[in-house]
Amino acid sequence: MVIKVENLVKRYKNITAVNNVSFSVEEGEIFGLLGPNGAGKTTTIECIEGLRKPDSGNVEVLGLNPLKDRKRLYNMIGVQLQETSYQDKIKVWEICQLFSTLYSKTLSYELLLKDFGLYEKKDSYISKLSGGQKQAVSIVLALIPDPKIVFLDEITTGLDPQARRNVWEMIKKLKKKGKTVFMTTHYMEEAENLCDRICFIKSGKIRALGTVSELIKASNLQLKVVFKANDLNVDELNKIENVESVKKDGERYIVYGKNEEIVKDVMNYLTGKKIEFREFSIVKPNLEDVYLNIVKEPLEVEK
Numbered sequence: 001m002v003i004k005v006e007n008l009v010k011r012y013k014n015i016t017a018v019n020n021v022s023f024s025v026e027e028g029e030i031f032g033l034l035g036p037n038g039a040g041k042t043t044t045i046e047c048i049e050g051l052r053k054p055d056s057g058n059v060e061v062l063g064l065n066p067l068k069d070r071k072r073l074y075n076m077i078g079v080q081l082q083e084t085s086y087q088d089k090i091k092v093w094e095i096c097q098l099f100s101t102l103y104s105k106t107l108s109y110e111l112l113l114k115d116f117g118l119y120e121k122k123d124s125y126i127s128k129l130s131g132g133q134k135q136a137v138s139i140v141l142a143l144i145p146d147p148k149i150v151f152l153d154e155i156t157t158g159l160d161p162q163a164r165r166n167v168w169e170m171i172k173k174l175k176k177k178g179k180t181v182f183m184t185t186h187y188m189e190e191a192e193n194l195c196d197r198i199c200f201i202k203s204g205k206i207r208a209l210g211t212v213s214e215l216i217k218a219s220n221l222q223l224k225v226v227f228k229a230n231d232l233n234v235d236e237l238n239k240i241e242n243v244e245s246v247k248k249d250g251e252r253y254i255v256y257g258k259n260e261e262i263v264k265d266v267m268n269y270l271t272g273k274k275i276e277f278r279e280f281s282i283v284k285p286n287l288e289d290v291y292l293n294i295v296k297e298p299l300e301v302e303k
Ligand SMILES: Nc1ncnc2c1ncn2[C@@H]1O[C@H](COP(=O)(O)OP(=O)(O)OP(=O)(O)O)[C@@H](O)[C@H]1O
Pocket: 012, 015, 017, 035, 036, 037, 038, 039, 040, 041, 042, 043, 044, 082
């Protein structure tokens, strides 16, 4: 275990941004913290990084206390902040060199720039880089101390789909090198693609935690069968075994089921009755469905 968070509470005046959160992160995993705006993700990540002081609870990173052992930990973790603005009139190699002076032991930033496809940009001003290149620079800067854990807070926000995928590849490379990645994102596809485990928070509380398939399973969301046909009897569709409900939208039918059996059952019904249908598809719940389900749930009343 490389990160342990126990009963973390962080308040800002009358807002409880993080409300009794506990979880742990294993070495070498990509751990994603997800949740709506204002859920408490950045506050949590910054308490773990030692940048904010918790009101109560316990945080351990690589066996150290992020506040008391700040100096030692500083050389062991790489941090990319959600809001970073580097000086505009500084060149890529200059900021890399500046960062290199801050740590006791560093990797060659020239090699890192090459690794992340930025070497040709080393003499460019930061202000002249595209959004994706700036994000790549912030990953390089986070990696300069050769950290064991890398923290990435919304690293791909605002990037185009290709640039986002490039960053995904960079993150996968970090995992291959044995690093632990702790990240936040608003892109469900990104989390599904990268994260070994995901923790959903909302209003400062953990709502779900697990692998993508565990989260989907635990959410009890239904499988859907969708097809087009002319004038079907909805009552009959509802009576098919394993069907929970049916929605009709023009010539489109959406059949919700308890399990995967409904695919066969609906198909048997349609073919048995010689009904002509088209565009038949099976839609499995994905992480986005889990997310939307969690976001719409009302929070239980505080006692
Ligand atoms: N420095 C601060 N002072 C006062 N309130 C704050 C401060 N930072 C955050 N908050 C509040 O704490 C709550 C959690 O904010 P936080 O930035 O942790 O959310 P987040 O999950 O990172 O959101 P986003 O997805 O928008 O980045 C919000 O209600 C926010 O307004």
